[in-house]
Amino acid sequence: MTLLGHDRYCDELLRQTGLLRSALTGTDLTATVPTCPDWSLGELARHVGRAQRWAEAIVRTKATEAVPPDQVPDSEGAPDDAPAALDTWLEAGAARLAATLREAGPDAAVWTWAADRRAGFWARRMVHETAVHRADAALTAGVPFEVEPEVAADTIDEWLEILAFAQASGDKDVADLRGAGRSIHLHATDAADAEWLIEFGDDGFSWRRGHEKATVALRGPLVDVLQVFYRRLPATSDRVEVLGDRELLDFWLERASF
Known part of the structure; x- marks a missing residue:
């Protein structure tokens, strides 16, 4: 695992949010997001903005426990019929979070839901949260989705770390990811x-x-392997290749949630 560094995460947070805002520009914010069918594009944007503001409140207050969402300032966001205001709200939230993270530094002790109880956790988590939801927005808007290779690889690393943490913590969603003698290769x-x-x-x-x-291999461009792994692109897509026991890959994808 290679972490990108705290300053890079702060820079990347702004970059990923800017790319998300670009993907949303001129779209129908009431359109349903196929990969998150309970959300419209506007709701997806507000989810990202709220998550960033929640992380900012945790780091800014050096919280020792979860901050209740209703105590996070300016967390409502603009409605779908005010796209310019929503865009400004997203930009402001990312800028505020990046500034707070830079001031705190990566090693500041803060609450997280994971084993890593440092501000650096939130820098990394919010970059990947924003990038993956940018994939949702790009798919809905019909625009290309690209990610720098080191960011995409780190996104996969982090997802595997999260799933391993969830399994060690007894999370029922990932309890079935076991059974000796089987393996998956991502290439x-x-x-x-x-x-x-x-x-x-x-x-x-x-x-x-x-x-x-391995028992099964998933091969393709990194951005597509990432999207399949995060269930944003079907494993049956002609943009990737599955070699070996496809049922094992499906087994993983069905259960690898948190």
Whole structure:
């Protein structure tokens, strides 16, 4: 695992939010998001903005427990019929979070829902939260979705870390990700060292970067492997290739949620 560095995460937070705002420009904000069918595009945007503001409140107050969402300032966001106001709200929230994270530094002790109880957790988490929901917005708006290779690879790393943490914490959603003798290989065909091996054991799964034979392999451009892994692109897409036991990959994708 290679973390990008705190300053890079703060920069990337602004960049990903800017790209999200661009994807939303001129769209019908009432359109349903196919990959998040309970949300419209406007609701997706407000979800991202609220998440960023929630993280900012946690870091700014050096919270030792979760901050109730109703105590987060300016968390409502503009309605779908006020796109310019919604855009301004998104921009302001990301700028506020980035500034707060820079001031706090990566090692400031704050509450998180994970094992890492530092402000740096929120910098990384909000970058990937924003990037993945940008994929949702791009799909809905019919515009291309691109991510820098190091950001895409780190997004996969973090998702595997989250799932491993959830399993170790007894989360029921990932309890079935076990069964010795099976493995999954993720292979990005256009980025150096962007390969992962997920191995199932009797007590759960483990993962590492590397190129090894597996029960099933998912191959394709890194941005597409990322989208399949986050269930934003179907594994049946002609943009990726599945070699081996497709049912095992489906088994993982159905259960790898948190």
